[in-house]
Amino acid sequence: MLSKVQQLGRSTISVLERLGRGFLFFIQLIAALPNVVTRAPLLVQQLYSIGVLSFLIIFVSGLFVGMVLGLQGYYTLIDFGAEESLGVMVSLSLVRELGPVVTALLFAGRAGSALTAEIGLMKATEQLSGMEMMAVDPIKRIVAPRFWAGVISMPLLAAIFSAIGVVGGYIVGVGLLGIDAGAFWSQMQSKVDLTEDILNGVIKSIVFGVVVSWIAVYEGYDAIPTSEGVSRATTRTVVHSALAVLALDFMLTALMFGE
Amino acid sequence: MHKKSVEIWVGLFMVVAIAALFFLSMQVSSLNKFSVDSGYTIEASFENVGGLKVRSPVSVSGVKVGRVEAISYDMENFEARVTLLIDNKYDAFPEDTSASIFTSGLLGEQYISLEPGGSDEVLKSGDQIKLVQSAVILEQLIGQFLFSKADE
Missing domain, CATH: 1.20.5 (Single alpha-helices involved in coiled-coils or other helix-helix interfaces)
Incomplete structure (x- = not known):
């Protein structure tokens, strides 16, 4: 009985320790921002492998999500004779929710897992300790550029996702289903607000970018330096990022759009 | 690479x-x-504003000329006081312009429609529109209809 209690206590303490180390790590990443800015080539390289290489999956998913929204929205709205509101429906769902959330989930799968695996493998092959031996701080040199590249890429990818999604909804609604193009755009423009909807969507995607990148680099840096440990860390990155994004999305939505 | x-x-x-x-x-x-940043305000008191909201459009002959700036309740004459922000481009509405609250479509949002009168005097910033027509409340209409049926 007492050993069970002890087990519970031990796991609680280890979870708290991990959380604490995570926050200290986060502070180190924030503090490394000047180093990242002064060594721009490292950041550009990471922007390429995190941002540019995620572009295609974001582009294609955005297009199809927008097209599906257009199709499904049309079937619902046609019953009320309100199919002209399709543009409003598609753009609001994309800009407020689906753009930031789906981009963050895809980003965690496409870029976050790669970040964890890369940093974890560097740790497992003792490249990070090798750097420390040469008095090079691996956090400033390796981890921080990846983190900040993720933070920068995520809102940009979310904006691309939403814009392409609206175009996808336009292709289906106006091109295939024959909604009037003028009504599609004008209803959208009169209902979508710049600060209320679009700016809040951008803020959401920045928050998600910070959280997903942080989880990814921390899991990699904190991974057990074996092949099994790295594979577990990669799985944890995707699972924890998805959970964090969905839970945070609920809280942010309640804060931003609840009156 | x-x-x-x-x-x-x-x-x-x-x-x-x-x-x-x-x-x-x-x-x-x-x-x-259309975004009204510089404009002038006029006021109108309605018995009932229905579902009118801040930022609802103000239109004349179907053309949007401004938006609702504020809605408050006036304790002096017990009416809703609506402040309208009108774009400076449209600065020569006659003094006897009337304001009505309409609904766009059967279930659409509510907006204020202005109808210019024939006076030579022009509405200036801060003026009050005297001729108003409140929002149509569907429940009241149905109630009136039922009463008139019951009388027959």
């Missing part, structure tokens, strides 16, 4: 992302469309 081509790709990525943001703010939201 060559260093130069990496930089070119990152640059292109930035351009596309900024274009997407630009598209969202200009085409999807109403930034480039």
Whole structure:
């Protein structure tokens, strides 16, 4: 009985320790921002492998999500004779929710897992300790550029996702289903607000970018330096990022759009 | 990957992302469309504003000329006081212009429609519209209809 209690206590303490180390790590990443800015080539390289290489999956998913929204929205709205509101429906769902959330989930799968695996493998092959031996701080040199590249890429990818999604909804609604193009755009423009909807969507995607990148680099840096440990860390990155994004999305939505 | 081509790709990525943001703010939201920043305000008191909201459109002959700036309740004459912000372009409405609250479509949002009168005097900033027509409340209409049926 007492050993069970002890087990519970031990796991609680280890979870708290991990959380604490995570926050200290986060502070180190924030503090490394000047180093990242002064060594721009490292950041550009990471922007390429995190941002540019995620572009295609974001582009294609955005297009199809927008097209599906257009199709499904049309079937619902046609019953009320309100199919002209399709543009409003598609753009609001994309800009407020689906753009930031789906981009963050895809980003965690496409870029976050790669970040964890890369940093974890560097740790497992003792490249990070090798750097420390040469008095090079691996956090400033390796981890921080990846983190900040993720933070920068995520809102940009979310904006691309939403814009392409609206175009996808336009292709289906106006091109295939024959909604009037003028009504599609004008209803959208009169209902979508710049600060209320679009700016809040951008803020959401920045928050998600910070959280997903942080989880990814921390899991990699904190991974057990074996092949099994790295594979577990990669799985944890995707699972924890998805959970964090969905839970945070609920809280942010309640804060931003609840009156 | 060559260093130069990496930089070119990152640059292109930035351009596309900024274009997407630009598209969202200009085409999807109403930034480039009618936005009243400089205008003059006129006021109108309604018995009932129904579902009218702040930012609801104000239109004349179906053309949007302004928006609702504020809605408050006036304790002196027990009516709703609505402040309208009208674009400076439209600055010569006659003094006896009337304001009505209409609904766009059967289930649409409510807006204020102005109907210019024939007076030579012009509405100035802060003036009050005297001729008003309140929002039509569907329940009241049904009630009146039922009463008139019951009388027959």
